Amino acid sequence: MNEIRVGIVGLGRLGKAHATNIAQNVPGAKLVAACSFVEDELEYAKRELGVTETYTSYEEMVDSPNLDAVCIVSPSGYHPEQIRLAMKKGLHVFSEKPIGLDIEDIEKTMEVIQAYPEQVFQLGFMRRYDESYQYAKRMVDEGALGELTVIRCYGIDPSSGMEGFVKFAQSSYSGGLFSDMSIHDIDLVRWFSQKExxxxxxxxxxxxYPELDDLNELETGAAMMxxxxxxxxxxxxxxxxxxxYHVETELIGTKGMLRVASAPEKNLVTIFDENGVVRPTSQNFPERFRDAFVNEMKEFISCIKEKRRPEVGAIDGLQSTKVAIACQQSVETNQIVEVK
Amino acid sequence: MNEIRVGIVGLGRLGKAHATNIAQNVPGAKLVAACSFVEDELEYAKRELGVTETYTSYEEMVDSPNLDAVCIVSPSGYHPEQIRLAMKKGLHVFSEKPIGLDIEDIEKTMEVIQAYPEQVFQLGFMRRYDESYQYAKRMVDEGALGELTVIRCYGIDPSSGMEGFVKFAQSSYSGGLFSDMSIHDIDLVRWFSQKExxxxxxxxxxxxYPELDDLNELETGAAMMxxxxxxxxxxxxxxxxxxxYHVETELIGTKGMLRVASAPEKNLVTIFDENGVVRPTSQNFPERFRDAFVNEMKEFISCIKEKRRPEVGAIDGLQSTKVAIACQQSVETNQIVEVK
Amino acid sequence: MNEIRVGIVGLGRLGKAHATNIAQNVPGAKLVAACSFVEDELEYAKRELGVTETYTSYEEMVDSPNLDAVCIVSPSGYHPEQIRLAMKKGLHVFSEKPIGLDIEDIEKTMEVIQAYPEQVFQLGFMRRYDESYQYAKRMVDEGALGELTVIRCYGIDPSSGMEGFVKFAQSSYSGGLFSDMSIHDIDLVRWFSQKExxxxxxxxxxxxYPELDDLNELETGAAMMxxxxxxxxxxxxxxxxxxxYHVETELIGTKGMLRVASAPEKNLVTIFDENGVVRPTSQNFPERFRDAFVNEMKEFISCIKEKRRPEVGAIDGLQSTKVAIACQQSVETNQIVEVK
Amino acid sequence: MNEIRVGIVGLGRLGKAHATNIAQNVPGAKLVAACSFVEDELEYAKRELGVTETYTSYEEMVDSPNLDAVCIVSPSGYHPEQIRLAMKKGLHVFSEKPIGLDIEDIEKTMEVIQAYPEQVFQLGFMRRYDESYQYAKRMVDEGALGELTVIRCYGIDPSSGMEGFVKFAQSSYSGGLFSDMSIHDIDLVRWFSQKExxxxxxxxxxxxYPELDDLNELETGAAMMxxxxxxxxxxxxxxxxxxxYHVETELIGTKGMLRVASAPEKNLVTIFDENGVVRPTSQNFPERFRDAFVNEMKEFISCIKEKRRPEVGAIDGLQSTKVAIACQQSVETNQIVEVK
Ligand SMILES: NC(=O)c1ccc[n+]([C@@H]2O[C@H](COP(=O)([O-])OP(=O)(O)OC[C@H]3O[C@@H](n4cnc5c(N)ncnc54)[C@H](O)[C@@H]3O)[C@@H](O)[C@H]2O)c1
Ligand SMILES: NC(=O)c1ccc[n+]([C@@H]2O[C@H](COP(=O)([O-])OP(=O)(O)OC[C@H]3O[C@@H](n4cnc5c(N)ncnc54)[C@H](O)[C@@H]3O)[C@@H](O)[C@H]2O)c1
Ligand SMILES: NC(=O)c1ccc[n+]([C@@H]2O[C@H](COP(=O)([O-])OP(=O)(O)OC[C@H]3O[C@@H](n4cnc5c(N)ncnc54)[C@H](O)[C@@H]3O)[C@@H](O)[C@H]2O)c1
Ligand SMILES: NC(=O)c1ccc[n+]([C@@H]2O[C@H](COP(=O)([O-])OP(=O)(O)OC[C@H]3O[C@@H](n4cnc5c(N)ncnc54)[C@H](O)[C@@H]3O)[C@@H](O)[C@H]2O)c1
Structure with a gap:
């Protein structure tokens, strides 16, 4: 089969990584187009990644006759509309999480996705494609842990990023800690348990950081479900x-427990010095999930070529966002919230 | 100063360990009397531990003129009355946790304890005397972790004990998972945070073990506070x-995180075999907290000799039981419960 | 610059991995030719890796006008001659370790390599391109460990491979444990210390496995240097x-110690089950050094494009083989052997 | 049986710990006498440990009619003579390692020890009484590791003690790194392997510390055996x-590997801070082997009471010193040395 020609929208923190993967690390894929508001990013895509078409308008990009698929890495609020537009143009769609920020908008989007069953739609829950998470999932599915009783998930960004976050949060609301950070964990809970x-x-x-109070943001949060x-x-x-970057997941079952990344070990090095016995740590998501980002994109391309459905689809986007919104409401009311 | 003469009530699973410690491992203490319903246990105490007075009635034991202090390791329901009796007889009292099972009963007991300020009263929250917990507490108090935001505590008994537990629970209610198991963790939360x-x-x-449903008991439980x-x-x-025996405690603070026993390592051995890289694990509380039990008893004796107050007193018993009862109510109602 | 066109010789255990990397995972490289004695392997290379020229004669492959470089993954005894031939044909050469099995033969090969300074020659000590080893090397070079005093290296294959090895060793001598297994460790000692x-x-x-005695092979060996x-x-x-697959390296310096892979952890998963606390382990070199194999090939291609010299060259091949041979002699004589 | 009355000689770094254990932590033992050159130490023993007889002459102490046993913790050079003297006086003897510094002297001492088979003689290889080492020994003896092929032992003192050591070494020769530090490791090799x-x-x-050159001392050493x-x-x-304080032991067998203290973990605490994931470390032998020192003394007292032989006797002292001396000779000649 021919190469799958991909256009990407968004070349920011994560977009650049996806673009590089499509251009260089995913056999069978070709990055032909890129769309961003930032001229420098488009220049970069041409110069370093061999992109031949650049756009500042997403609508124009999806009109290009040279595309088979799009990769959406724009800010979360744009996802629903950009997904719908691409689906209607006959393109396969990979979209970053979350699928959207508003339930109605997501539901409308799901309808459109379902209307084009021949086109692949995949959502960017890349943890499912991480080697350690896949190992854990296999163990669960094979019954090695028995029946699951408790799932514990930590997703904590490094304090080194806090200053940047405060600035960012002043200009645009993140959706709150649970929508922004826990969405991956909510997906993991659903994925491992196969329950809602x-x-x-x-x-x-x-x-x-008490200044977060004014921004309606949280430094640290916890949820029980x-x-x-x-x-x-x-x-x-x-x-x-x-x-x-502390991303840890624990599965407690009737036959055993399992932890993914009980410490966020950066590599296989241990240092013995005046601090004691030290394992260096992962510092951010591109470092921790480098291979997972490549793997999910390989899966997206394979699904297109093999006319398969990826396991992580629109429904996973809908359900995870519902739970994240419920968490946010619970913080505000300090009451238990039912997820509908 | 002369040796502190101690009488013990209860020579069961834990009582035997306390008795041995008092008799052999706590300089300055002397085990002179023991009380139990079980004749064999009393024989053992005489033969192996050099006890000279044995009783089947607690009332008689506390009447003995040869005692300075009692160590109460009888079933939890007896604690309040036995504490009150000993205090009134002028004895120093070490009581196992929980201080009692009923709030009113505990409050009455506290009044009695407070009426005898010259007599030492100490409650058996031995984890506070474990080397690793003390190290953690020092770090928290020195501010090494900054301000605490999340405390996570696990207290999970080994499945090897389940069969025994089911039998036991059939004959006598344990008070429920949170009163029985989490009471130590509730104390740790209060101890580390200094908050209610x-x-x-x-x-x-x-x-x-679905049969636990009928017994109104839980195999696994979780609480958020x-x-x-x-x-x-x-x-x-x-x-x-x-x-x-998985007892793990985590402290998340603004400047760092800390875990006590992130894995319940039995010793310093690591085995590399066909299972992978294996650390053997602690199997029960006498193994994990052997030294802590000795340390708390040394502290009790020191407090008597030096006319000091132990840091863990009746109020800690009252507050921890209140929270445990609230947890139990919450399980029953599936609602948030306010602790008063 | 155009793509670097590579021909590979040897499509066995390791050859297949190198071929796949060149074809799919190294941007800027193109696998155009493959040479092997095994017809199936050549078929595979055509079908799966898009190779257009296949050969059963290495001499013919290096005569192809469509090659810029060769990757030599044939059995070790062929390396020297195949290297010389390719260099003389004007090709860049990547050769697997060891550079050869005989010192004179290697020295002759080095002369040829030096006669073509414009052509890149790189030797397959891939550990130098492993993320953890690179992290360690940076720490050493920055002085974080002070001056090195002891270097400890373990390289132990899994017992699961023993049966296969015994069969293999019956038909062809491996060169002995130190030439076969420790050669990477000898290179690491030289690399970290910068000393001979x-x-x-x-x-x-x-x-x-006492049957190894007859084969003049060792199950386990140790060397002090x-x-x-x-x-x-x-x-x-x-x-x-x-x-x-236990590959572990330790560096003891005047300011600290460092271990690479003190346990051969397979991934970030920890399992808590009836065996204790278990970390699953890496099982073989393709698993442990997957990324390192890609990285070294990327470096080879970069060196060609940027007209740079790789840091691991012919001299590293010569010196490591000298030491491995000295170890073998020492085993035979049970005496200290001077390396000349 | 009555309490075993012990006199101790040497109340220095280690002597004080032994004295405290005998006085307070070993049921069935009573510390009645102490001998030292330092007046303050004797005062301390009277005041804090309840010793009733103090001596500045060892000869006088062993003449006391109130002793059943002696504990020798004087500088190593005195051990042989002090052992002989005590044996001849009919006393049971616990002596610190090494049994002596000179082979002939040790052999003479062994003869005396053997002449009094009714009296217990135990040598202070306390690691054998450490919980983790005992666990390892049981595994080896049960065959869990198969046949041993390699034993690796590290014994490294903390750099914090170096300054003190340099001063000490200026006034009196330590016997060299292998006699001073490795003697425990040599004993472990013999103990685990049951071979010479x-x-x-x-x-x-x-x-x-190049100044150690002049003192004929080593900062770091390695030996292969x-x-x-x-x-x-x-x-x-x-x-x-x-x-x-890095004391680590590894056992490689045909069925598995085992490490005791692969990292010198101080307790069960793990800290996650800007340094990474940190395990605090043991800092010295009294901390690391606190329980082992108690256990070995309990064993000494039990052996006396039960008329048993301790497993670590004079022959272990002789053989370990022979090997340590061979190591020292090997350093001097840079040749292999045969141990006779
Ligand atoms: N999977 C993960 O772990 C993960 C991690 C980070 C971000 N994300 C997701 O990726 C998305 C992007 O995040 P980011 O941090 O890279 O954002 P960013 O702010 O760094 O970059 C946004 C990019 O989108 C472009 N853009 C913005 N609006 C556009 C529009 N209307 N049309 C075309 N281009 C537009 C910008 O020019 C920029 O290139 C978000 O949805 C976020 O939730 C996921
Ligand atoms: N600190 C801990 O971690 C910990 C662990 C286990 C138990 N405990 C506490 O210790 C207490 C005892 O627990 P256990 O498991 O040893 O119990 P157990 O059932 O094994 O032993 C109970 C003992 O009390 C004696 N006894 C019962 N009623 C008596 C009475 N009225 N008068 C005199 N003696 C009486 C029995 O003869 C027996 O010797 C409980 O309160 C329990 O909560 C604490
Ligand atoms: N870097 C490492 O960690 C590592 C690991 C394994 C092997 N190696 C090295 O890789 C090399 C190959 O090892 P392997 O295990 O893959 O071997 P193998 O026996 O599995 O495969 C050998 C391949 O070479 C081909 N071949 C043999 N003789 C040939 C000749 N004269 N001309 C053309 N092709 C020929 C065979 O057809 C086969 O495809 C060896 O030198 C070995 O030392 C290195
Ligand atoms: N098992 C271990 O791990 C370990 C650790 C440290 C020391 N040791 C051994 O313990 C012994 C003592 O070491 P230390 O570091 O405690 O020594 P130290 O120098 O701190 O103390 C020596 C003590 O012996 C006394 N002394 C010296 N000569 C004497 C004599 N002739 N008669 C009576 N008393 C005398 C001194 O007054 C002092 O109290 C040594 O043999 C050493 O090898 C063993």
Whole structure:
């Protein structure tokens, strides 16, 4: 089969990584077009990644006759409309998470996606494509842990990024800690348990950065969740880990427990010095999930070529956003919120 | 000063360990009397531990003129009355946790304790005397972690004990998972944070042992708690850890995180075999907290000799039981419960 | 610059991996030709990797006008002659380790390599391109460990491969444990210390597989080495690790110690089950060094494009083989051997 | 049986710990006498440990009619004579390692010990009484590791003690790194393997403290050993570990590997801060082997009471010193030395 020709929208923090992967690390894919508001980014895409078409208008890009697929890495608010537009143009769509910020908007988008069953739609929950998470998933599915009773997920950004975040949050609301950070964890809970989440209680505390109060943002938050079958889930999210990018997941089952990244080990090095016995740590998502980003894109291209459906689709986007919104409401009311 | 002469009530699973420590491992203490319903246990105490007075009636034991102090390791329901009796007889009292099972009963007991300020009263929250917990506490108090935002505590018994537990629970109610298992964790939350717990939501799931449903017991439970200053606490308790006795505590602060026993390592051995890289695990509380039990008893004796107050007193018993009861109510109602 | 067109010789255990990397994972490289004795392998290369020219004669392949470079992954005995031939044909050469098995032959090869300074020659010590080893190397070079005093290297193959090895060794001599397994470790000692090895004492023991005695092979061996500046090196090599592929390196310096892979952790998963706390392990070199193999090939292509010299060249091949041969002699004589 | 009345000689760094253990932590023992050159130490023993007889002459102490046993913790050179004297006086003897510094002297001492088979003689190889080492020994003896092929032992003192050591070494020779530090490791090799050591090659390097050259001392040393059955042993000793007191032992067998203290973890705490994931470390032998020192003394007292022989006796002292001396000779000649 011929190469899959991809256009990308968004060349920011994550967009640049996806673009590089499509151009260089995913056999069978070719990055032909890029769309961004930032001229420098488009120049970069031409010069370094061999992109031949650049756009400042997404509408124009999806009109190009040279595209088979789009990769959407624009700010989250744009995702629903950009997905719908691409689907209607007959393109396969890879969209970054979250699928959207508003439930109605997402539901409308899902309808459109379902109307084009021949076109692949994949959502960017890349953790599912991480080697360690896949190993864990296999163990769960093979029953090695028995029946799951508790799932614990941590997603904490490094404090080194806090200053940047405060600035960013002043200009545009992140959607709140749970929509912004925990969405991956909510997806993991659903993925591992194969169950939906029924009820949540969430809360937070600003201690080092009280200025977040005014921004309606949280430094650190926690949520407890009850799943439809009474499985329990515990989430901690934050933006202030001194040691780096702490993404940890624990599965407690009737036959055993399992942790993915109980410490965010950067590599296989251990240092013995005046601090004690030290394992260096991962510092950010591009470092921690480098291979997962490549793997998910390889899967997207394979699905197109093999006319398969990716396992992570629109429904996963809808459900995770519902739960994230419920968490946010729970923080505001300090009450248990039912997820509908 | 002369040796402190101690009488012990209860020579069961834990009582035997306390008795041995008092008799052999605590300089300055002397085990002179023992009380139990079980004749064999009294024989043992005479033969192996050099006890000279044995009793089947606690009332008689506390009447002995040869005692300075008592160590109460009888079933939890007896604690309040036995404490009150000993205090009134002028004896120093060490009592196992919990201080009692009923709030009113505990409050009455506290009044008696407070009426005898010259007599030492210490409650058996031995984890506070564990080397690793003390190290953690020093770090928190020195500010190494900044301000605490989340405290996570796991207390999970090994599945090897489940069969025994089911039998036991059939004959006598344990007080429920949170009163029975989490009480130590509730104390740790209060100890590390120096704050009271305001609100709790707790839940549980019986998966491997559905027969626990009938006994109104839980195989695994989780609770989320909000402290008076919005610090968050997360507790997981259970009776079904395949790998052993999993007691783990995590402190997340604005400047760093800390874990006590992130894995329940039994010793310093690592094995490399066909299973992978394996650290053997602690299997039960006498193994994990052997030194802590000795240390707390040394502290009790020191407090008597030096006319000091132990840091863990009756109020800690009252508050921890209140929270445990709130958790139990929350499981029953599936609602948030305010701790008063 | 145009794509670098590469021909590969050897499509066996490792050759297939290199071929795939060149074809798919190294931007700027193109796999155009392949040479092997095995027809199936050539078919595979055409079908899966898009190779357009296949050969059963290496001489014919290097005569092709469509090549810029060759990648030599044939059995070790062929390396020297194949290197010389390619260099004389004006091709850039990547050769797997060892550069050769005979010192004179290697020296002759080095002369040829030096006669073509415009052509890149790189030797396959891929560990130097592993992320963890590079991290370690940076720390050493920045002085974080002070001056090195001891270097310890383990290279132990999994026992699962033993049966296969015994069969293989019956038909063709591996060169002995130190040439076959420790050659990478010898290179690491030289790389980290930037010093040459002066004296060695090596020994071995066959315990589980006494049949290795007849084959003049070792199940497990150890060597101690003194470097020219008195730095000490300790090597353990073997073919019988129950837990997997144990490649570990330790650097002891005056300011600190460092270990690469103190346990051969497979991924970031930890399992808590009836065995204790378990980290799964890497099982073989393709798994452990997957990225390193890609990185070294990227470096080879970059060197060609940027007219740079790779840091690992012919001299590293010569010196490592000298030391490996000295170890083998030491095993035979049970005496210290001087490396000349 | 009555309490065993013990007199101690030497109340220095280690003597004070033994004295405290005998007085307070070993049921069935009573510390009645102490001998030292230092008046303050004797005062301390009277005041804090309840010693009733103090001496500045060892000869006088062993003449006391109130003693059943002596504990010898004087400088190593005195051990042989003090052992002989006590044996001849009919006393049970616990002596610190090494049993002596001179082979002939030790052999003479052994003869005396053997002449009094009713009296217990135990040598202070306390590691054998450490919980982790005992666990390892049980695994080896049960065959869990198969047949041993390599034993690796590290014994490295913290750099914090270096300044003190240099001063000390200026006034009195330590016996050299291998006699002073590795003697425990040599004992472990013999204990685990149940074999004698035949040949050694040892070397060293002074890098941070070149002043040690003049003192004929080593900062860091390494030795490789061949045992009578070809089992291999590797020792690293040193005085300059930045991270603390690094005592690590590895056993490689045909069925698995095992490490005792692969990192010198101080307790069960893990810290996550700007340094990464940190395990605090043990800083010295009293901390690391606190319980082992108690256990060995309990064993000594039990042996006396139960008329048993301790497993670590005079022959272990003789053989370990022979090997340590061989290592020292090997450093001086830079040749392999046969142990006779
Ligand atoms: N999977 C993950 O772990 C992960 C991590 C980070 C970000 N993300 C997601 O990726 C998306 C992008 O995040 P980011 O941090 O890279 O953002 P960013 O702000 O760094 O970059 C945004 C990019 O989108 C372009 N852009 C903005 N509006 C546009 C429009 N209307 N049309 C065309 N281009 C437009 C900008 O020019 C810029 O190139 C978000 O949805 C975010 O949630 C996911
Ligand atoms: N700190 C801890 O971690 C910990 C661990 C286990 C138990 N405990 C506490 O210790 C207490 C005892 O627990 P256990 O597991 O040892 O119990 P157990 O059932 O094994 O032993 C109970 C003992 O009390 C004696 N006894 C019962 N009723 C008595 C009475 N009225 N008068 C005199 N003796 C009486 C029995 O003869 C027996 O010797 C409980 O309160 C429990 O909560 C604490
Ligand atoms: N860097 C490492 O960690 C590492 C690991 C494994 C192997 N190696 C090296 O790679 C080389 C190959 O090892 P392998 O295990 O892949 O071998 P193999 O036996 O699996 O494969 C050998 C290949 O070479 C081909 N071949 C043999 N003789 C040839 C000749 N004269 N002309 C053309 N083709 C010929 C065979 O057809 C086969 O395809 C060896 O030198 C080995 O030392 C290195
Ligand atoms: N097992 C271990 O790990 C370990 C650790 C440290 C020391 N040691 C051994 O313990 C012994 C003592 O070491 P230390 O570091 O405690 O020594 P130290 O120098 O701190 O103390 C020596 C003590 O012996 C006394 N003393 C010296 N000569 C004496 C004599 N002739 N008669 C009576 N008393 C005398 C001194 O007054 C002092 O109290 C040594 O043999 C050493 O090898 C063993």
């Amino acid at each position: 989440i029924s009820r949540v209680w969430a809360m937070g505390k600003n201690a080092a 009850q799943l439809e079958d009474k499985t329990m889930a515990i989430l901690v999210a934050g933006r202030n880990a001194a040691h780096g | 717990i305001s609100r709790v939501w707790a839940m549980g799931k019986n998966a491997a 909000q402290l008076e200053d919005k610090t968050m606490a997360i507790l997981v308790a259970g009776r079904n850890a395949a790998h052993g | 090895i002066s004296r060695v004492w090596a020994m071995g023991k066959n315990a589980a 003194q470097l020219e500046d008195k730095t000490m090196a300790i090597l353990v090599a073997g073919r019988n690790a129950a837990h997997g | 050591i035949s040949r050694v090659w040892a070397m060293g390097k002074n890098a941070a 061949q045992l009578e059955d070809k089992t291999m042993a590797i020792l690293v000793a040193g005085r300059n570990a930045a991270h603390g």
